[in-house]
Amino acid sequence: MTTTKKFALLAILGTLLGTSLTACNTFEGAGQDVQAGGRAIERSADNVQKKM
Known part of the structure; x- marks a missing residue:
């Protein structure tokens, strides 16, 4: 694998990791x-029930 391909793969993996976090x-x-x-x-329902 060439250096350019390794760099591109690492950049993609880093982006995916950052996005997932x-x-x-x-x-x-x-x-x-x-x-x-x-x-x-729930609070609103409780207030309505108390008024009834």
Whole structure:
């Protein structure tokens, strides 16, 4: 394998690794947002139930 091909392969692998790590943080943040939304809905439902 030539030096240019090795460099290209390492660059591609590095990019994929960096992208996957960023995606993990993005999905974690999205999960936290959904969880916070669920808690807000639960609190609203509890408040409505108390008023009844």
